[in-house]
Every structure is written in C-alpha cells, then in structure tokens.
Amino acid sequence: MRQCTINRITIGGDAPVRVMGVINCSPESFYADSFIPTKEIHAKAVEMVEAGADILDIGARSTAPHAQAISGSQEAERIDEALRHLDGTGFTISVDTMNPGVLDVCMKHEIHAVNDIAGFCSPAYVKRVADAGLPAIVMATGYQPGDAVGVEATHKALATVMQRCAAAGIDNYVLDPGIGLWTPFRSVDDDWDLCRRFDEFVRYDRPLLAAVSRKSFIGHLLNREPPERLAGSLAVTMTLLQKGASLVRTHDVKETVDTVRVFGRLAERR
Helix, strand or coil, X not given: CCCEEECCEEECCCCCCEEEEEEXXXXXXXXXXXECCHXXXXXXXXXXXXXXXXXXXXXXXXXXXXXXXXXXXXXXXXHHHHHHCCCCCCCCEEEECCCHHHHXXXXXXXXXXXXXXXXXXCHHHHHHHXXXXXXXXXXXXXXXXXXXXXXXXXXXXXXXXXXXXXXXXCCCEEEECCCCCCCCCCCHHHHHHHHHCHHHHHHHCCCEEECCCCCHHHHHHHCCCHHHCHHXXXXXXXXXXXXXXXXXXXXXXXXXXXXXXXXXXXXXXX
C-alpha cells in the first residue's frame, strides 16, 4: 500500500493505525456536546494530543443534513480564530473545509493537511492544495458531498477522486469512502453496506479513513442520540480496522486510542 505522510506522520502500509481528533468549532453540529468554544480550543487540543491523537482536524462548518447554513466568511472567521490558538503548538493540524477561500485563510497558519469532503471537485481548491504541496484526505464525491449512493457508486466516486489527484499532481493522500447520511438520497442501510464491504476499498492501494464517530446510522440502530453513541461507534471502528482502515477520525480520542491498541494486540502475528 502506498503511504501518506502528514507532518512526518506516516499513514498506511506498515505504519500503526493513526487517530485524528475532531476539534469542532461549529455550534450547529449534529453532536452539540462536541462544540468547543474558542477560549477552550487550546486546552482541548492539548488534552487530545496527550490522549494519543496523532492529528487534529479543525472544522468550523457543519455538513450534517439539515444543518443551519453559514456563510464562507463566517466559516473563515471561526477557523481563523481557532487556528490562532494552535499556532506554535507543534501539533499536526488538518483543516476540514471544502471552500477555497476558507482554505486561503487556513494557509496563513501552521497547517499540515486538508480534509476535503468534496473530493477535489473544485478546481480552485485542488490547485491551492497542489501549489502548497499539502497532503490531503479526500472523500468519495462526484459533484457534491454524499452523491455516491451505495457501494458501487462509492467505487466510481473514489476512482474519480484519484483521477483528480493524478491530474493535479497530488500523490500524498488518504481516501475516505464517505460513510454518513450526507444527502436525503442516502439511507442508514447504505452506511451499513459501506461498513460491511469496507475492505473492498483496499483495492485502491491507498490509506483509508474510518469516519463513523457518533453518526446517525449507529443512532438509528441503537435508538440513541449522539451523546449515547460512543459504544456503537467503537464497535464499528473495530470492524473497520479489521477491514483495512489506517486512520480513524473521532470525537473521542482516549476511547478510540484504547480501541486501536486492543486491535493492534489482537492483530499481532506470532
């Protein structure tokens, strides 16, 4: 498997499974308890890193279905303030945005990767990433996030994303199959199918992101709201690790790091 390197952190191949902690600067988030006020961002980042997070993923706009929309300037203002609190920390930072203008603001700070749920469908965005030489996490997307409905459409979208990377000269990236109810056209059954067949995406010879933390398909099965979905999230995460995930994005770093350690012990070959 080709590896991805983000600020000297190697992902994929023989590298350990890496954990990415979510720093959520959006009060509109589907998981309200994950919102971190600006004055608490530095302390939360330190807490996550001390708990074992390899990367911190900073986002300032909710992309959940039915979330309140905000302007690009509001997203930029939020993420700019958050990144100011992390400048000089030495932490490895990715930015979760699909807006080229917001990315311009982010690049005034010390960032090390982008997390683009739009799958590089914006030529302006991908050009900025390529010109800056930034590593990327790119989600399976044709024209808008969540438009890949079902496993076969996800395969097609991932192939398209890889073509966009190649055309831009970007070869340092992680693929995200895009588990989640991104649009009204997707169902919880689609998410469970993506999880069951997650190992099919190993064929692309790239590190894979597992991003299932407290998502709706888990809540639908268990009849639990986001604050009560931790156990279900960890159970799904363990399965995705067995099926080839190299990077786990989570709201719950300590518990996820424990899960990854247990997986590593079980997966040891003697």
